[in-house]
Amino acid sequence: MKKIAVLTSGGDSPGMNAAVRAVAKKAIYHDLEVFGVYRGYEGLMSGEIKSLKLEDVGGIIHRGGTILGSARSEKFKTEDGQLQAMNNLNNFGIDALVVIGGDGSYRGAQALHKKGIKTIGLPGTIDNDINGTDFTLGFSTAVNTVIEAIDRIRDTATSHERTFVIEVMGRDAGDIAAWAGLANGAESIFIPEKTTGKEGMIARLKQGFERGKKHSIIIVAEGVGTAEEFADYIREHSSYDARVTVLGHIQRGGSPVGFDRILGTRLGAKAVELLMADVAGKALGLEKNEISVHDFDYVFQKKASKRLEEFSKLSMELSM
Known part of the structure; x- marks a missing residue:
């Protein structure tokens, strides 16, 4: 050769x-x-x-x-x-x-x-x-990018006592969502590999706010649905304000x-x-x-x- x-x-x-x-x-x-x-x-x-x-x-x-x-x-x-x-x-x-x-x-x-x-x-x-x-x-870099982004989002979520729904990459695989969600203490994680009802998400939100939590983080892999769809569900089935962030291609870039x-x-x-x-x-x-x-x-x-x-x-x- x-x-x-x-x-x-x-x-x-x-x-x-x-x-x-x-x-x-x-x-x-x-x-x-x-x-x-x-x-x-x-x-x-x-x-x-x-x-x-x-x-x-x-x-x-x-x-x-x-x-x-x-x-x-x-x-x-x-x-x-x-x-x-x-x-x-x-x-x-x-x-x-x-x-x-x-x-x-x-x-x-x-x-x-x-x-x-x-x-x-x-x-x-x-x-x-x-x-x-x-x-x-x-993969490791992408997870760290998501973690850093969510850390920043949590600061403003806490300041305004809001729920943020964050959409991450993962059309067929939920690894980024699962790893970043666990590292950030997310209330709910939605991944393509596991079917999870939105009802449980609402229940956990209510439990958290009732005991004095100042914010909530929901992470959605793109293969499950859009962050906007999940935010709409929260608004329709609770009194909480839900904001959306789609991280998109920033997850691919960076050193x-x-x-x-x-x-x-x-x-x-x-x-x-x-x-x-x-x-x-x-x-x-x-x-x-x-x-x-x-x-x-x-x-x-x-x-x-x-x-x-x-x-x-x-x-x-x-x-x-």
Whole structure:
């Protein structure tokens, strides 16, 4: 093996740059030539491939987003799109590809692997919804961003004795809501994995205010519904004033926390090691603080998280 490429795909997440840096530096250390693919699979099809030198990845470990850019691509899902991407890799003489992204990115990596391109997948998504890893790149940073935002919201909520309904990212996964809710002492947490009636939310609000609480925090993952819908329900079924905050894409941005920088570094370096050992068609993760290696088919299974159930239950018990 002489040449390795790396790309980031799907939604950006803090820690991607740390992984790109580790792939490049590890490869160069072992006298391999490394290339960056810009704009994900779209760039792979259009030939946006450039050699990466040490100076290209210096000073990026602390930066959010991805220096390689990212784009979602419907064309790459087709046979023609994949063949076009393969031709570009072959034209550059690239032997292997490291793909950093989520489920869709992994499926693209698997498709290329089946066509003869050696691929390794790294879990890059703030949603923490990839099977085969306890944590994904960017999740810890996103949770900390939400925690900081809620801390600020709580100050004004207390001053005006209000209830705030806060909508966080999580279309199919409630990890951000569950972790941030527990860390912030939220009265209620609503996540896609667990059906919870709004009636209990009203009951807990009443109990809290009756014993003198000055504020209440409700956290809603976007996959459950909008914050406005929950606020309307509170207004209709109680006498409390409910305000809404939608955190949106601020959860994706910002400098990665230490955990994500280290995780990206460990995963990126391990990817190069495996490819040098002729191991490919695998997805890496972190399980029990050790780097894990799984087949792509295993990763595509739905992630089961007992921790979410535990966090939701604990949050409800401690919100009394």
